[in-house]
Amino acid sequence: MASATAIALFLSLSTSAAHAEEVTAWRLFISDHADPKVTVIDAVDGGKLDTFKIKGPASLHRSESGRTVFAVQGSAGVVTGIASGISFEDHGEHGDIDVEAPKLAGLEITGKKPSHFVEHDGDFAAFFDGEGVARIISEKVVLEGKSDFREVKTDAPQHGVAVAYGSHVLLSEPNREKPDELPVGIRVADEAGAPIGGIHACPDLHGEASSGNILAFACATGLLVVSHGDGTPAIRHLPYADSLPDGKTTTLIGGRGLQYFLGNYGADKVVLIDPTLEGDAFRLISLPTRRVHFAVDPVRAKYAYVFTEDGQLHQLDVVKGEIASSLKLTDPYSMDGHWSEPRPRVAVAGDRIVVTDPLKGVLHLVDATSFEKTGDIAVEGKPFNIVSVGGSGQTHEGE
Template sequence: MTAWRLFVSDHSEPKVTAVDAVKREVIDTFQVKAPAALYRSSSGAAVFAVQRDGNVVSTISTGIAFDDHGDHRDLDVEAPRLTGAEIAGGYPVHFVEHHGQFAVFFDKEGAARIFGERDALNGKATSREVSSGAPHHGVAVAFGGHDLVSVPDLQEPSNLPVGIGVLDRVGAELGTVAECPDLHGEAASGNILAFACSTGLLVVTYGKVAPEIRHLPYADGLPDGKATTLLGGRGLQYFLGNYGPDKVVLIDPTAEADAFRLVELATRRVHFAVDPVRARFAYVFTEDGQLHQLDVVRGEMLASLKLTDPYSMDGPWSDSRPRVAVAGDNIVVTDPLQSKLHLVDAASFTKAVEIAVEGRPFTIVAVGGSGQTHEGKETHAHHHGDGQIYKGYFEDSQISDRPLSDYAGDWQSVYPYLQDGTLDPVWMHKAENGETSAEHYKAYYEAGYRTDVERITIEDGTVTFYRAGKASAGRYAYDGYEILTYEKGNRGVRFIFRKTGGDSDAPQFIQFSDHKIAPEKADHYHLYWGDDRAELLKELSNWPTYYPASLSAGDIVAEMLAH
């Protein structure tokens, strides 16, 4: 089943309209307190209506939820609804999600409130507060076990921020402020976060103790200008930013040279969006009413399509102008003056259909996808099967061969969460119930989890390893299993796969250990890889560990605490 929903705010009325993009009809309209900017969660389960003039952020459950089972996803569809969870404060503007934690900055307070998706969907408005020290047009990001908070210009608070400070979870400042004049605009792509400055970008990555921040200066060859809005690439690691009124800039945060590529536009830019489905493309809407398809690899426009009457960029920035979103196989553009949405077929880049929406449809987000459905409400519980097997006590007769499809899916390394302190509650919990200190547990798991492979995808016999966003893939066939006996007397089983083709730098052998000994979908796993099958079996101290990419940092902590 495929389900896509569009959530559209009105430019002048305090309402949000939910639209079924498959049936192409309005589902419901939700009254809020003031005209809103909309942001969707990465899971797609929630949409947040940020109401600057209403001094509140409201939560809408999209009614679309996925349960990832590796080789397939289950899809649950319900009616969308306001959950009742509201985060109140003076003049909310910047709203940022990072690994399942949402931070909304209140300009009139100079403070951010940070909360989780589960609470918001359950109607709870619980949050923690992070202060920047003074009211200003600022931003905050929950970054693992730390908070990144904009630093105001204390000489002239009405100016844009001058840098980024790093705070621990009790609000203590760590290190010095990372300078970022005229800070405005932030985005994440993969495991990299970026802030836009008048001098270039601040690029943030996970460090061993605290976030590492480096300055990526604008190239000397660029014309005068700066980016003030950033979007992060999905599937490919890059950033797309505005640059003056009639240009956009593609940014490779890992490049040592030629990190910035400027793309000229024929007329002034109105809005732009990246494609989360077709990673190679982004879209730019210009004031002449045209939508342009941008190839982010080649750095050039491939096609243009006339959609609306002209929308001049003269006049106030807050005037109602089109916005762009991507909903599966369609690109959707709002047309406020004509009270409609334009759907464009992404494959052919031709106009598909229009959907009427009362009022002035303005900001838009899309949520949805495809998945399997079940009759009634079926719950898929997380479990580890027999508890003794999980602990490593079993009979040889209980072991069965397992297919690679048991491990299919998109997986994230937990090592960055150990490095940034996110997993500290796990070590404290172990210390309370174990035989050593939290520090010893952390050191043990630091050696175990350590890896430079931040992501792994497994699909149709192909395993792809991602290092710093760069992919290396191999095709693998089952090569049997081996039983290991540990010092404590318990045992483990490694299910082994041998490379049959693919990139030369992909390992010859991969060995899975996930506490299961017979065919069953993995909910997490430890992975060993190398070119010598026998030597690899001797590795007992380093076991890079992977959880589904769909889980937030908080979800992973909860999973670990449950076991």
Template sequence: MVSGVVMMPVFGISVAQAADETRQAWRLFVTNQQEGGVTVVDLEKKAVIDRFDTAGYVTHLVPSESGKTLAAVQMDHDAVAVIDSGIEVFSHGDHADIDIKDVTLLPVGINGKRPVHAVPHDGAFYMFFDGEGVAKVFDEKDLLAGSSAHGDVKATAPHHGVVVPMGDYYLISEPNLAVETKPGSLPPRLGLKVVDPAGKQVGDIHTCTGLHGEAYSAGIVAFGCKEGVITAQLSGNDAPAIKMLSYGDDMPNGRVGHLAGGKAMQFFLGDYGADKLVVIEPTEDAPFRLVDLPVRYVHFALDPAQVTIAYVFTEDGYLHAVDVLDGKIVRSQQITKPYSKDGHWRDPRPRIAVAGDVIAVTDPREHLVRLVDAKSFADKGEITVEGLPFNIVAVGGSGLSH
């Protein structure tokens, strides 16, 4: 699952020089599920401005925290390409500066056995290679300088895993090595462990069967499990405290497998089965609130600016706005023709990205990126993109251009 990156808006320009210009820039990065590659769209011009080839299909397109770089993960081709977005926004307290330049494919070679999860954190990417059982840590400054130097954080064994840094510690998925696996297959996930800076495990392994989905919100990291949602939170200099939020008897059958974390408010939004979302408030006694959808969901994303709003695309072709405070759909509009979720998980279906006051939705069957107003869902036009546009990321913001 992939979302947009929003930069710091301009709050004032009192200290700026008269010749300074306030500018806004948004770029959409769109993967092609037909031939591979990433297409770059200038949202203001509504035009394709560049395209980069990749070794294969981009299964995950992940922006860094700053939005300066994106990791184009090609799981089946053992490669990760890194793109310089060409947009950088600097906060100066009472205003922001924006630097806009050409987008480029960085000359770094990142290879390894079956990369999947790339976690952006504190100016670095933690890229987990399932076939090696290791997260390779790439500093964004090194990548921008053309270097693929990296550190390693090792898991117990190869598996479909993830490593998330937290303070001086690491949260690492743990495989179940007691289960016999078929040749060429990886072991299932058993749970989560905490590792200190020296690589020593702290405490027991915490059960989180089938651990999948990871997100950060206001000091808490959460992962989806079959038993519930497991969270980690720092307390001073101590190791992260781990807590399981069990689904309990009041929840219907289902589980969380994908998560997004609120930025200005502490909450998580997750899937729950095929036709429900769940709002998770980890510090509440009753942390789960279900959102019933009319049909199965295809993709969802949070709005970084309207912090109480999430968007979900359902297989009937409708886009919905969900108020996470009351867990209700507040707006719906048909955007495309229906897209069934039946078939392979990588069959191209619409994906959502939020670019300021615009929502961009890929429509692979029509070779389009459709644009709608984030508040009214009014049609804001469309952009033709070659191939089958699939994953999409929005990078941009506004600021003073000196």
């Protein structure tokens, strides 16, 4: 009997495996520079899946899980949640993928001048500059179509930031003497916003990112590096190296697969930062012209990509700290003029690098392995900000 049961179980598992199908799905979410909309493109076949009307031009943020995308509309005073329609379930030896139609999640968080939007461990903190208030919500709640957020207040309106960090919240400290200037530090608070301890100095605070289990904030004097401490977050200051020229980082992104940060440093340079080092933590890389945008490769961990105003996309080897390849993609996009003018943005979707070309109304596709252009996708309007969601997994017949 036991033998027969084992055989039946084996046949059942074999049948299940035989009916499993490997599926790859990638979606591009693109906001327009002028029109209040988000266009969803199938990155595999180039077809348009949907267009969502929103309240204003938006910056876009995808969640770590890829299940949600958020459109932060500063001028319209609202953050809109979008369900990507792609989700994964880890089964150890393999992962399952579920693909549905993208849709508006039913979430709108309103307030004055939403700006920085930060995720940490499935909790999102939207900071509203015009109020000095962070509104925090979990991805689980967003996907349930609810708007059950909690508020944490700072002392004054500011161009600030908040991070939900376990049972704590990290909050930017406003410049009390010059309220219109950037924050001066980070304060640790409990979940209700009550301060714990003093202020961690970070003059001209602007820019934050996570890489692995480390969070960093960019300051005029270096970085504040945050890790899990004994009961409360552990925060230390990593000063800029004496060998660096005058300057500062104001935009940070975190490495995936390798623990590092990539930041701007002046108009025509980027800096690689190893947060685990005290000395030699910063490596400066000069660019041929001024930087427009940059992104890390979550699949090929040793690479990041920098787009410069001469229309070139550069493949950056973050291990060697040098530009490995360059590819001309667009007409020049000068960095002279207003900071918010339509200029290209970069995203990575599996084996493709995607670059928006807002003045031409197209997305340029680059093969991430050969670093050669492979095609274009036309998008109505001025495609501007972009995020990608997707991957590969198994689907099972009948599920």
